[in-house]
Amino acid sequence: MSLTLAIDTSTDVRVGLAADGAVLASAAVTDPRAHAEQLMPLIGATLQGAARGLADVTQLVVGVGPGPFTGLRVGVVTAHTLAFALGVAVRGVCSLDVAAVAHARPAGHAGHARPAFSDGAGEFLVVSDARRHEVYWARYAADGSRLAGPFVGPATELPDLPVTGPGATLAGGTSTPLDGGLLALAGSDLPDAGLSPLYLRRPDAAVPTTRKSTLLQPRLGPGLKR
Amino acid sequence: MSGPLVLGIESSCDETGVGIVRGHELLANEVASSVEQHVRYGGVVPEIASRAHLEAMRPALERALAAADVDLTELDGIAVTAGPGLMGALVVGLASAKALAASLNKPLYGLNHLVGHVAVDLLDHGPLPQPCAALLVSGGHTSLLLVGDITGDITELGSTIDDAAGEAYDKVARLLGLAYPGGPVIDRAAASGNPKAIAFPRGLTAQKDLVKHRFDYSFSGLKTAVSRWVETRRRDGEDVPVNDVAASFQEAVCDVLSAKAVDACEHLGVSDILIGGGVAANSRLRALLEQRTSARGITLRRPRPGLCTDNGAMMAVLGAEVMGRELRPSSLDIGADSGLPVSKVLV
Ligand SMILES: [Zn+2]
Numbered sequence: 001m002s003l004t005l006a007i008d009t010s011t012d013v014r015v016g017l018a019a020d021g022a023v024l025a026s027a028a029v030t031d032p033r034a035h036a037e038q039l040m041p042l043i044g045a046t047l048q049g050a051a052r053g054l055a056d057v058t059q060l061v062v063g064v065g066p067g068p069f070t071g072l073r074v075g076v077v078t079a080h081t082l083a084f085a086l087g088v089a090v091r092g093v094c095s096l097d098v099a100a101v102a103h104a105r106p107a108g109h110a111g112h113a114r115p116a117f118s119d120g121a122g123e124f125l126v127v128s129d130a131r132r133h134e135v136y137w138a139r140y141a142a143d144g145s146r147l148a149g150p151f152v153g154p155a156t157e158l159p160d161l162p163v164t165g166p167g168a169t170l171a172g173g174t175s176t177p178l179d180g181g182l183l184a185l186a187g188s189d190l191p192d193a194g195l196s197p198l199y200l201r202r203p204d205a206a207v208p209t210t211r212k213s214t215l216l217q218p219r220l221g222p223g224l225k226r
Numbered sequence: 227m228s229g230p231l232v233l234g235i236e237s238s239c240d241e242t243g244v245g246i247v248r249g250h251e252l253l254a255n256e257v258a259s260s261v262e263q264h265v266r267y268g269g270v271v272p273e274i275a276s277r278a279h280l281e282a283m284r285p286a287l288e289r290a291l292a293a294a295d296v297d298l299t300e301l302d303g304i305a306v307t308a309g310p311g312l313m314g315a316l317v318v319g320l321a322s323a324k325a326l327a328a329s330l331n332k333p334l335y336g337l338n339h340l341v342g343h344v345a346v347d348l349l350d351h352g353p354l355p356q357p358c359a360a361l362l363v364s365g366g367h368t369s370l371l372l373v374g375d376i377t378g379d380i381t382e383l384g385s386t387i388d389d390a391a392g393e394a395y396d397k398v399a400r401l402l403g404l405a406y407p408g409g410p411v412i413d414r415a416a417a418s419g420n421p422k423a424i425a426f427p428r429g430l431t432a433q434k435d436l437v438k439h440r441f442d443y444s445f446s447g448l449k450t451a452v453s454r455w456v457e458t459r460r461r462d463g464e465d466v467p468v469n470d471v472a473a474s475f476q477e478a479v480c481d482v483l484s485a486k487a488v489d490a491c492e493h494l495g496v497s498d499i500l501i502g503g504g505v506a507a508n509s510r511l512r513a514l515l516e517q518r519t520s521a522r523g524i525t526l527r528r529p530r531p532g533l534c535t536d537n538g539a540m541m542a543v544l545g546a547e548v549m550g551r552e553l554r555p556s557s558l559d560i561g562a563d564s565g566l567p568v569s570k571v572l573v
Contacts, residue, residue, distance in 0.1 A: 069277075073314070081326055085298055203274045205271040
Protein backbone atom coordinates (compact mmCIF):
# COMPACT_ATOMS: atom_id res chain seq x y z
CA MET A 1 0.00 0.00 0.00
CA SER A 2 1.43 3.33 -1.00
CA LEU A 3 0.42 6.50 0.77
CA THR A 4 1.60 9.93 -0.34
CA LEU A 5 1.51 12.82 2.12
CA ALA A 6 1.69 16.27 0.54
CA ILE A 7 2.60 19.47 2.36
CA ASP A 8 2.50 23.04 1.04
CA THR A 9 3.02 26.16 3.16
CA SER A 10 3.78 28.58 0.34
CA THR A 11 0.47 30.36 0.95
CA ASP A 12 -1.42 29.15 4.01
CA VAL A 13 -1.21 25.61 5.40
CA ARG A 14 -2.16 22.87 2.90
CA VAL A 15 -2.03 19.11 3.41
CA GLY A 16 -3.20 16.23 1.22
CA LEU A 17 -3.19 12.47 1.03
CA ALA A 18 -3.31 10.24 -2.03
CA ALA A 19 -3.13 6.48 -2.46
CA ASP A 20 -3.34 4.26 -5.53
CA GLY A 21 -4.15 7.06 -7.94
CA ALA A 22 -6.89 8.65 -5.86
CA VAL A 23 -7.10 11.59 -3.48
CA LEU A 24 -7.89 10.46 0.06
CA ALA A 25 -7.96 13.84 1.74
CA SER A 26 -7.33 17.52 1.17
CA ALA A 27 -7.15 19.88 4.14
CA ALA A 28 -6.20 23.45 4.93
CA VAL A 29 -5.81 25.97 7.71
CA THR A 30 -6.41 29.31 6.06
CA ASP A 31 -4.62 31.51 8.61
CA PRO A 32 -1.60 32.70 6.60
CA ARG A 33 0.44 33.40 9.74
CA ALA A 34 0.14 30.21 11.74
CA HIS A 35 2.26 27.77 9.75
CA ALA A 36 4.52 26.71 12.61
CA GLU A 37 1.55 26.25 14.94
CA GLN A 38 -0.89 24.52 12.61
CA LEU A 39 0.99 22.34 10.14
CA MET A 40 1.78 19.32 12.33
CA PRO A 41 -1.68 19.22 13.99
CA LEU A 42 -3.30 19.43 10.54
CA ILE A 43 -1.16 16.57 9.25
CA GLY A 44 -2.18 14.49 12.28
CA ALA A 45 -5.87 15.28 11.91
CA THR A 46 -5.86 14.63 8.17
CA LEU A 47 -4.21 11.24 8.58
CA GLN A 48 -6.58 10.36 11.39
CA GLY A 49 -9.56 11.38 9.26
CA ALA A 50 -8.39 8.92 6.62
CA ALA A 51 -7.84 6.24 9.27
CA ARG A 52 -4.08 6.31 8.68
CA GLY A 53 -1.03 7.27 10.69
CA LEU A 54 2.37 8.79 9.94
CA ALA A 55 3.84 5.28 9.98
CA ASP A 56 1.71 4.43 6.93
CA VAL A 57 3.22 7.21 4.80
CA THR A 58 5.41 5.84 2.02
CA GLN A 59 6.23 9.03 0.14
CA LEU A 60 6.29 12.76 0.78
CA VAL A 61 5.72 15.62 -1.63
CA VAL A 62 6.41 19.19 -0.58
CA GLY A 63 5.71 22.48 -2.33
CA VAL A 64 8.97 24.44 -2.25
CA GLY A 65 7.36 27.73 -3.20
CA PRO A 66 7.79 30.39 -4.19
CA GLY A 67 6.10 31.94 -1.19
CA PRO A 68 6.70 34.13 1.86
CA PHE A 69 9.89 32.75 3.39
CA THR A 70 9.11 32.07 7.03
CA GLY A 71 5.94 30.09 6.37
CA LEU A 72 7.45 28.32 3.39
CA ARG A 73 10.38 27.05 5.44
CA VAL A 74 8.00 25.49 7.98
CA GLY A 75 6.62 23.14 5.34
CA VAL A 76 10.00 22.36 3.83
CA VAL A 77 11.76 21.59 7.12
CA THR A 78 8.76 19.54 8.25
CA ALA A 79 8.94 17.47 5.07
CA HIS A 80 12.72 17.03 5.41
CA THR A 81 12.39 15.90 9.02
CA LEU A 82 9.43 13.59 8.44
CA ALA A 83 11.26 11.98 5.53
CA PHE A 84 14.30 11.47 7.74
CA ALA A 85 12.39 10.12 10.73
CA LEU A 86 10.07 7.89 8.70
CA GLY A 87 12.79 6.75 6.34
CA VAL A 88 10.82 7.62 3.19
CA ALA A 89 11.63 9.63 0.07
CA VAL A 90 10.64 13.28 -0.30
CA ARG A 91 10.13 15.16 -3.56
CA GLY A 92 10.06 18.95 -3.88
CA VAL A 93 7.88 20.57 -6.53
CA CYS A 94 7.13 24.16 -7.53
CA SER A 95 3.95 25.16 -5.68
CA LEU A 96 2.61 27.07 -8.68
CA ASP A 97 2.70 23.87 -10.75
CA VAL A 98 -0.08 22.41 -8.63
CA ALA A 99 -2.40 25.30 -9.41
CA ALA A 100 -1.52 24.81 -13.08
CA VAL A 101 -2.58 21.18 -12.91
CA ALA A 102 -5.85 22.22 -11.27
CA HIS A 103 -6.47 24.68 -14.11
CA ALA A 104 -5.45 22.32 -16.92
CA ARG A 105 -7.42 19.37 -15.54
CA PRO A 106 -10.58 20.85 -14.08
CA ALA A 107 -12.69 18.68 -11.81
CA GLY A 108 -14.71 16.16 -13.77
CA HIS A 109 -11.90 15.78 -16.27
CA ALA A 110 -9.46 14.10 -13.95
CA GLY A 111 -6.50 12.78 -15.83
CA HIS A 112 -7.45 14.46 -19.08
CA ALA A 113 -5.34 17.51 -19.59
CA ARG A 114 -6.50 20.15 -21.98
CA PRO A 115 -4.56 19.71 -25.22
CA ALA A 116 -1.55 21.93 -25.77
CA PHE A 117 -1.87 23.98 -28.93
CA SER A 118 1.26 24.51 -30.96
CA ASP A 119 0.30 28.12 -31.64
CA GLY A 120 0.38 28.93 -27.92
CA ALA A 121 -3.36 29.09 -27.56
CA GLY A 122 -4.61 28.24 -24.11
CA GLU A 123 -1.53 29.53 -22.32
CA PHE A 124 -2.10 30.93 -18.86
CA LEU A 125 -0.33 32.26 -15.77
CA VAL A 126 -0.36 31.02 -12.20
CA VAL A 127 -0.05 33.85 -9.70
CA SER A 128 0.46 33.94 -5.95
CA ASP A 129 0.93 36.79 -3.48
CA ALA A 130 4.54 37.85 -2.95
CA ARG A 131 3.57 40.80 -0.70
CA ARG A 132 5.25 44.20 -1.14
CA HIS A 133 2.91 44.82 -4.10
CA GLU A 134 4.46 42.00 -6.08
CA VAL A 135 3.41 38.53 -7.20
CA TYR A 136 5.12 35.21 -7.79
CA TRP A 137 4.15 33.87 -11.18
CA ALA A 138 4.93 31.35 -13.88
CA ARG A 139 3.69 30.78 -17.42
CA TYR A 140 2.06 27.52 -18.47
CA ALA A 141 0.94 25.78 -21.64
CA ALA A 142 -2.70 24.71 -21.94
CA ASP A 143 -1.80 21.20 -20.71
CA GLY A 144 -0.41 22.63 -17.46
CA SER A 145 3.30 22.22 -18.25
CA ARG A 146 5.45 25.13 -17.11
CA LEU A 147 6.91 27.20 -19.96
CA ALA A 148 8.70 29.90 -17.97
CA GLY A 149 9.27 30.94 -14.40
CA PRO A 150 8.74 31.07 -11.54
CA PHE A 151 9.43 34.79 -11.29
CA VAL A 152 8.68 37.58 -8.84
CA GLY A 153 7.56 41.03 -9.96
CA PRO A 154 4.81 43.64 -10.04
CA ALA A 155 1.35 42.33 -10.96
CA THR A 156 1.04 45.23 -13.38
CA GLU A 157 3.85 43.88 -15.55
CA LEU A 158 2.50 40.39 -16.22
CA PRO A 159 2.06 39.08 -19.79
CA ASP A 160 -1.47 39.54 -21.07
CA LEU A 161 -2.78 36.02 -20.43
CA PRO A 162 -5.54 34.49 -18.30
CA VAL A 163 -4.52 34.16 -14.67
CA THR A 164 -5.28 31.53 -12.03
CA GLY A 165 -3.78 30.44 -8.72
CA PRO A 166 -3.98 31.59 -5.12
CA GLY A 167 -3.08 35.20 -5.93
CA ALA A 168 -5.07 35.59 -9.15
CA THR A 169 -7.21 38.41 -7.77
CA LEU A 170 -4.06 40.53 -7.56
CA ALA A 171 -3.84 40.30 -11.36
CA GLY A 172 -7.49 40.72 -12.24
CA GLY A 173 -8.50 37.04 -12.09
CA THR A 174 -10.34 34.80 -9.67
CA SER A 175 -8.21 33.21 -6.98
CA THR A 176 -8.13 29.45 -6.56
CA PRO A 177 -6.40 28.02 -3.47
CA LEU A 178 -3.71 25.35 -3.78
CA ASP A 179 -5.18 21.89 -3.38
CA GLY A 180 -3.22 19.61 -1.05
CA GLY A 181 -4.97 16.51 -2.30
CA LEU A 182 -4.08 17.30 -5.90
CA LEU A 183 -0.48 17.92 -4.83
CA ALA A 184 -0.38 14.46 -3.28
CA LEU A 185 -1.94 12.91 -6.38
CA ALA A 186 0.05 14.74 -9.06
CA GLY A 187 3.26 15.45 -7.14
CA SER A 188 5.29 12.57 -8.51
CA ASP A 189 4.48 13.61 -12.10
CA LEU A 190 5.47 17.25 -11.63
CA PRO A 191 9.01 18.44 -12.42
CA ASP A 192 11.46 17.91 -9.55
CA ALA A 193 12.20 21.35 -8.08
CA GLY A 194 14.79 20.21 -5.56
CA LEU A 195 14.48 20.36 -1.80
CA SER A 196 15.44 23.96 -1.14
CA PRO A 197 12.83 26.74 -1.18
CA LEU A 198 12.44 28.76 -4.37
CA TYR A 199 13.15 32.08 -2.69
CA LEU A 200 13.54 34.20 -5.86
CA ARG A 201 14.56 37.14 -3.69
CA ARG A 202 17.82 37.82 -1.91
CA PRO A 203 17.68 38.28 1.87
CA ASP A 204 17.07 41.83 3.02
CA ALA A 205 20.47 42.86 4.23
CA ALA A 206 22.57 45.93 3.72
CA VAL A 207 26.34 45.92 3.90
CA PRO A 208 27.17 48.71 6.34
CA THR A 209 28.48 51.81 4.59
CA THR A 210 30.23 54.81 6.12
CA ARG A 211 28.88 55.20 9.59
CA LYS A 212 27.04 58.31 10.65
CA SER A 213 29.21 60.52 12.78
CA THR A 214 28.44 60.66 16.47
CA LEU A 215 30.17 64.04 16.61
CA LEU A 216 27.45 66.63 16.43
CA GLN A 217 29.77 69.64 16.41
CA PRO A 218 30.85 71.09 13.06
CA ARG A 219 34.29 70.02 12.07
CA LEU A 220 36.95 72.26 13.55
CA GLY A 221 39.70 73.47 11.29
CA PRO A 222 43.11 71.85 11.53
CA GLY A 223 45.09 73.12 14.47
CA LEU A 224 42.00 74.14 16.40
CA LYS A 225 42.18 71.36 18.90
CA ARG A 226 39.69 71.35 21.70
CA MET B 227 23.05 7.27 37.02
CA SER B 228 21.06 7.42 33.83
CA GLY B 229 18.07 9.48 32.86
CA PRO B 230 15.85 10.15 29.87
CA LEU B 231 17.45 10.11 26.44
CA VAL B 232 16.59 13.50 24.95
CA LEU B 233 17.41 15.14 21.63
CA GLY B 234 17.49 18.94 21.75
CA ILE B 235 17.21 21.38 18.85
CA GLU B 236 18.29 25.02 19.00
CA SER B 237 17.82 27.59 16.21
CA SER B 238 17.14 30.92 17.92
CA CYS B 239 19.96 32.89 16.31
CA ASP B 240 22.80 31.93 13.96
CA GLU B 241 23.74 28.46 15.21
CA THR B 242 21.85 25.33 14.24
CA GLY B 243 22.36 23.03 17.18
CA VAL B 244 21.36 19.42 17.73
CA GLY B 245 22.43 17.80 20.98
CA ILE B 246 21.67 14.50 22.65
CA VAL B 247 21.91 13.79 26.37
CA ARG B 248 21.04 10.94 28.70
CA GLY B 249 20.10 12.71 31.91
CA HIS B 250 23.18 14.80 32.75
CA GLU B 251 25.44 12.91 30.38
CA LEU B 252 26.38 14.61 27.11
CA LEU B 253 26.29 12.21 24.16
CA ALA B 254 26.39 14.57 21.17
CA ASN B 255 26.60 18.29 20.52
CA GLU B 256 26.55 19.17 16.81
CA VAL B 257 26.54 22.85 15.91
CA ALA B 258 26.47 24.37 12.42
CA SER B 259 27.06 28.11 12.49
CA SER B 260 26.20 30.63 9.79
CA VAL B 261 28.50 33.24 11.37
CA GLU B 262 30.70 33.42 8.25
CA GLN B 263 27.73 34.54 6.17
CA HIS B 264 27.05 37.46 8.51
CA VAL B 265 30.60 38.84 8.64
CA ARG B 266 30.20 41.33 5.81
CA TYR B 267 27.05 42.72 7.42
CA GLY B 268 28.67 43.21 10.83
CA GLY B 269 25.79 41.47 12.59
CA VAL B 270 23.34 38.59 12.28
CA VAL B 271 20.98 38.99 9.32
CA PRO B 272 17.80 37.12 10.35
CA GLU B 273 16.82 35.92 6.87
CA ILE B 274 20.33 34.63 6.14
CA ALA B 275 20.34 32.81 9.48
CA SER B 276 16.91 31.29 8.81
CA ARG B 277 17.92 30.02 5.38
CA ALA B 278 21.05 28.47 6.88
CA HIS B 279 19.02 26.72 9.61
CA LEU B 280 16.87 25.01 7.00
CA GLU B 281 19.88 23.74 5.05
CA ALA B 282 21.73 22.63 8.19
CA MET B 283 18.90 20.92 10.07
CA ARG B 284 18.77 17.44 8.58
CA PRO B 285 22.56 17.03 8.34
CA ALA B 286 22.90 18.19 11.96
CA LEU B 287 20.29 15.65 13.08
CA GLU B 288 22.11 12.89 11.23
CA ARG B 289 25.50 13.88 12.65
CA ALA B 290 24.21 14.10 16.22
CA LEU B 291 22.58 10.67 16.11
CA ALA B 292 25.73 9.17 14.61
CA ALA B 293 27.97 10.87 17.19
CA ALA B 294 25.79 9.63 20.06
CA ASP B 295 25.46 6.22 18.44
CA VAL B 296 21.75 6.39 19.12
CA ASP B 297 18.84 5.27 16.97
CA LEU B 298 15.94 7.70 16.60
CA THR B 299 13.53 5.15 18.03
CA GLU B 300 15.50 4.99 21.30
CA LEU B 301 14.82 8.66 22.13
CA ASP B 302 12.52 9.36 25.08
CA GLY B 303 11.69 12.94 24.15
CA ILE B 304 12.39 15.92 21.87
CA ALA B 305 13.32 19.31 23.32
CA VAL B 306 13.41 22.51 21.30
CA THR B 307 13.93 26.25 21.77
CA ALA B 308 10.52 27.94 21.59
CA GLY B 309 11.95 31.40 22.34
CA PRO B 310 13.24 33.99 22.86
CA GLY B 311 15.10 34.60 19.62
CA LEU B 312 14.65 35.52 15.97
CA MET B 313 11.16 34.50 14.83
CA GLY B 314 12.08 33.22 11.36
CA ALA B 315 14.97 31.25 12.83
CA LEU B 316 13.03 29.78 15.76
CA VAL B 317 10.25 28.29 13.62
CA VAL B 318 12.70 26.18 11.60
CA GLY B 319 13.86 24.31 14.69
CA LEU B 320 10.38 24.20 16.17
CA ALA B 321 8.81 22.71 13.03
CA SER B 322 11.58 20.15 12.78
CA ALA B 323 11.16 19.16 16.44
CA LYS B 324 7.41 18.76 16.02
CA ALA B 325 7.90 16.54 12.98
CA LEU B 326 10.35 14.36 14.92
CA ALA B 327 8.09 14.11 17.96
CA ALA B 328 5.04 13.27 15.84
CA SER B 329 6.72 10.67 13.69
CA LEU B 330 8.42 8.97 16.65
CA ASN B 331 5.32 9.35 18.83
CA LYS B 332 7.46 10.86 21.59
CA PRO B 333 6.74 13.90 23.80
CA LEU B 334 7.71 17.39 22.63
CA TYR B 335 9.07 20.05 25.01
CA GLY B 336 9.13 23.67 23.79
CA LEU B 337 11.61 25.37 26.11
CA ASN B 338 13.14 28.72 27.03
CA HIS B 339 16.52 29.38 25.43
CA LEU B 340 17.85 31.46 28.33
CA VAL B 341 17.09 28.73 30.84
CA GLY B 342 18.90 26.31 28.52
CA HIS B 343 22.06 28.42 29.00
CA VAL B 344 21.74 27.78 32.73
CA ALA B 345 20.78 24.10 32.46
CA VAL B 346 23.76 23.23 30.29
CA ASP B 347 26.08 23.50 33.29
CA LEU B 348 24.40 20.38 34.71
CA LEU B 349 26.38 18.48 32.07
CA ASP B 350 29.67 19.81 33.42
CA HIS B 351 29.15 20.40 37.13
CA GLY B 352 26.05 18.47 38.19
CA PRO B 353 23.04 19.74 40.14
CA LEU B 354 22.74 23.48 40.76
CA PRO B 355 22.51 24.79 44.31
CA GLN B 356 19.14 26.43 44.97
CA PRO B 357 18.91 29.29 44.64
CA CYS B 358 21.72 30.30 42.37
CA ALA B 359 22.33 33.43 40.29
CA ALA B 360 23.07 33.32 36.57
CA LEU B 361 24.67 35.93 34.35
CA LEU B 362 23.95 35.29 30.66
CA VAL B 363 25.89 37.42 28.22
CA SER B 364 25.99 37.05 24.44
CA GLY B 365 25.37 38.92 21.22
CA GLY B 366 21.65 38.52 21.82
CA HIS B 367 21.19 38.70 25.57
CA THR B 368 22.46 40.27 28.77
CA SER B 369 20.45 38.95 31.69
CA LEU B 370 20.89 38.46 35.39
CA LEU B 371 18.67 35.68 36.74
CA LEU B 372 17.75 34.19 40.07
CA VAL B 373 17.33 30.45 39.57
CA GLY B 374 15.38 28.32 42.01
CA ASP B 375 14.04 25.15 40.46
CA ILE B 376 15.41 25.19 36.91
CA THR B 377 12.20 23.84 35.44
CA GLY B 378 9.89 26.52 36.74
CA ASP B 379 11.19 28.96 39.31
CA ILE B 380 13.25 31.57 37.50
CA THR B 381 13.17 35.30 38.11
CA GLU B 382 14.78 37.95 35.98
CA LEU B 383 16.66 40.29 38.30
CA GLY B 384 17.79 42.54 35.50
CA SER B 385 18.66 42.73 31.83
CA THR B 386 19.98 45.20 29.31
CA ILE B 387 17.68 48.11 28.59
CA ASP B 388 19.24 48.67 25.16
CA ASP B 389 22.05 46.71 23.42
CA ALA B 390 23.25 43.27 24.46
CA ALA B 391 26.88 43.28 25.63
CA GLY B 392 27.96 41.19 22.65
CA GLU B 393 26.32 43.69 20.31
CA ALA B 394 28.36 46.49 21.88
CA TYR B 395 31.49 44.42 21.24
CA ASP B 396 30.50 43.99 17.58
CA LYS B 397 29.87 47.70 17.10
CA VAL B 398 33.08 48.82 18.78
CA ALA B 399 35.06 46.25 16.81
CA ARG B 400 33.66 47.68 13.58
CA LEU B 401 34.49 51.21 14.70
CA LEU B 402 38.07 50.14 15.33
CA GLY B 403 38.31 48.36 11.98
CA LEU B 404 38.43 44.93 13.63
CA ALA B 405 36.64 41.78 12.47
CA TYR B 406 33.17 40.41 13.27
CA PRO B 407 32.24 38.95 15.70
CA GLY B 408 33.76 41.54 18.00
CA GLY B 409 34.11 39.56 21.24
CA PRO B 410 37.22 37.50 20.53
CA VAL B 411 39.04 40.21 18.52
CA ILE B 412 38.52 42.89 21.17
CA ASP B 413 39.56 40.46 23.87
CA ARG B 414 42.77 39.80 21.91
CA ALA B 415 43.50 43.48 21.21
CA ALA B 416 42.77 44.36 24.83
CA ALA B 417 45.40 41.90 26.04
CA SER B 418 48.13 44.33 24.98
CA GLY B 419 46.28 47.54 25.85
CA ASN B 420 45.87 49.58 29.01
CA PRO B 421 42.39 49.16 30.55
CA LYS B 422 42.86 52.40 32.48
CA ALA B 423 43.93 54.49 29.46
CA ILE B 424 40.49 55.97 28.87
CA ALA B 425 37.73 56.34 31.46
CA PHE B 426 34.68 55.18 29.57
CA PRO B 427 31.29 55.41 31.31
CA ARG B 428 29.75 52.52 33.28
CA GLY B 429 26.07 52.36 32.29
CA LEU B 430 23.36 52.54 34.98
CA THR B 431 25.78 52.81 37.89
CA ALA B 432 24.98 56.39 38.99
CA GLN B 433 23.07 56.69 42.26
CA LYS B 434 19.91 57.91 40.51
CA ASP B 435 19.97 54.98 38.07
CA LEU B 436 20.49 52.41 40.80
CA VAL B 437 17.10 53.18 42.30
CA LYS B 438 15.23 51.77 39.34
CA HIS B 439 17.94 49.81 37.55
CA ARG B 440 20.13 48.29 40.23
CA PHE B 441 20.57 45.02 38.30
CA ASP B 442 19.94 46.30 34.78
CA TYR B 443 22.55 47.00 32.17
CA SER B 444 22.98 49.58 29.43
CA PHE B 445 25.68 49.62 26.77
CA SER B 446 24.46 52.12 24.21
CA GLY B 447 25.91 55.11 26.10
CA LEU B 448 29.25 53.34 26.33
CA LYS B 449 29.21 52.55 22.63
CA THR B 450 28.51 56.21 21.81
CA ALA B 451 31.27 57.38 24.17
CA VAL B 452 33.80 55.08 22.48
CA SER B 453 32.65 56.27 19.09
CA ARG B 454 32.97 59.94 20.02
CA TRP B 455 36.39 59.41 21.54
CA VAL B 456 37.69 57.62 18.46
CA GLU B 457 36.18 60.09 16.01
CA THR B 458 37.58 63.05 17.89
CA ARG B 459 41.06 61.56 17.65
CA ARG B 460 40.64 60.87 13.95
CA ARG B 461 39.28 64.33 13.28
CA ASP B 462 42.28 65.83 15.01
CA GLY B 463 44.57 63.73 12.90
CA GLU B 464 45.84 61.71 15.83
CA ASP B 465 46.46 57.98 15.87
CA VAL B 466 43.83 55.81 17.52
CA PRO B 467 45.47 53.49 20.07
CA VAL B 468 43.34 50.49 19.14
CA ASN B 469 44.61 48.24 21.93
CA ASP B 470 44.03 50.87 24.61
CA VAL B 471 40.53 51.66 23.33
CA ALA B 472 39.71 47.94 23.21
CA ALA B 473 41.07 47.36 26.73
CA SER B 474 39.32 50.41 28.20
CA PHE B 475 36.03 49.52 26.51
CA GLN B 476 36.26 45.91 27.64
CA GLU B 477 37.07 47.03 31.17
CA ALA B 478 33.95 49.21 31.24
CA VAL B 479 31.75 46.32 30.04
CA CYS B 480 33.21 43.65 32.30
CA ASP B 481 33.41 45.96 35.33
CA VAL B 482 29.66 46.63 35.21
CA LEU B 483 28.73 43.06 34.31
CA SER B 484 30.66 41.57 37.21
CA ALA B 485 29.94 44.33 39.75
CA LYS B 486 26.17 44.05 39.33
CA ALA B 487 26.24 40.26 39.31
CA VAL B 488 28.20 40.18 42.57
CA ASP B 489 25.98 42.90 44.05
CA ALA B 490 22.94 40.76 43.23
CA CYS B 491 24.45 37.72 44.95
CA GLU B 492 25.24 39.71 48.09
CA HIS B 493 21.90 41.49 48.10
CA LEU B 494 20.00 38.20 47.83
CA GLY B 495 22.35 36.14 49.94
CA VAL B 496 23.11 33.78 47.08
CA SER B 497 26.43 31.97 47.28
CA ASP B 498 26.68 30.53 43.75
CA ILE B 499 26.72 32.23 40.37
CA LEU B 500 26.85 30.69 36.95
CA ILE B 501 27.90 32.45 33.75
CA GLY B 502 26.76 31.49 30.27
CA GLY B 503 26.42 32.80 26.73
CA GLY B 504 29.16 33.53 24.21
CA VAL B 505 30.66 36.41 26.22
CA ALA B 506 31.25 34.01 29.12
CA ALA B 507 34.34 32.99 27.15
CA ASN B 508 35.75 36.52 27.51
CA SER B 509 39.01 36.40 29.47
CA ARG B 510 38.55 39.71 31.26
CA LEU B 511 34.99 38.98 32.35
CA ARG B 512 36.12 35.66 33.75
CA ALA B 513 39.09 37.19 35.56
CA LEU B 514 37.07 39.99 37.10
CA LEU B 515 34.29 37.64 38.15
CA GLU B 516 36.74 35.18 39.66
CA GLN B 517 38.45 37.94 41.60
CA ARG B 518 35.24 39.54 42.85
CA THR B 519 33.37 36.34 43.66
CA SER B 520 36.25 34.70 45.51
CA ALA B 521 36.77 37.89 47.56
CA ARG B 522 33.23 37.43 48.82
CA GLY B 523 33.14 33.67 49.16
CA ILE B 524 30.85 33.20 46.17
CA THR B 525 31.31 30.11 44.00
CA LEU B 526 31.62 30.79 40.28
CA ARG B 527 30.39 28.13 37.82
CA ARG B 528 31.13 28.19 34.13
CA PRO B 529 30.35 25.48 31.58
CA ARG B 530 33.13 24.61 29.14
CA PRO B 531 33.35 27.18 26.31
CA GLY B 532 31.75 24.86 23.71
CA LEU B 533 28.63 24.70 25.87
CA CYS B 534 28.51 28.45 26.67
CA THR B 535 27.58 29.43 23.12
CA ASP B 536 24.21 28.44 21.64
CA ASN B 537 23.83 24.68 21.14
CA GLY B 538 21.29 21.88 21.13
CA ALA B 539 22.68 20.05 24.17
CA MET B 540 21.53 22.88 26.43
CA MET B 541 17.95 22.38 25.29
CA ALA B 542 18.30 18.60 25.56
CA VAL B 543 19.50 18.70 29.16
CA LEU B 544 16.76 21.15 30.13
CA GLY B 545 14.33 18.77 28.45
CA ALA B 546 15.75 15.89 30.49
CA GLU B 547 15.18 17.90 33.70
CA VAL B 548 11.60 18.67 32.66
CA MET B 549 11.01 15.00 31.84
CA GLY B 550 12.56 13.96 35.15
CA ARG B 551 9.94 16.05 36.94
CA GLU B 552 7.19 14.57 34.78
CA LEU B 553 5.92 17.95 33.63
CA ARG B 554 3.32 17.89 30.88
CA PRO B 555 4.73 17.89 27.35
CA SER B 556 4.04 20.76 24.95
CA SER B 557 1.15 20.55 22.53
CA LEU B 558 1.96 20.10 18.85
CA ASP B 559 0.23 23.44 18.15
CA ILE B 560 2.62 25.64 20.14
CA GLY B 561 4.16 28.58 18.35
CA ALA B 562 7.55 30.23 18.65
CA ASP B 563 7.69 33.32 20.87
CA SER B 564 10.48 35.76 20.02
CA GLY B 565 9.98 37.53 23.36
CA LEU B 566 9.36 34.53 25.60
CA PRO B 567 9.85 35.69 29.22
CA VAL B 568 12.40 33.78 31.29
CA SER B 569 9.74 32.97 33.87
CA LYS B 570 8.19 30.66 31.27
CA VAL B 571 10.54 27.67 31.08
CA LEU B 572 8.16 25.26 29.32
CA VAL B 573 5.64 26.40 26.71
ZN1 LIG C 1 21.96 32.25 23.61
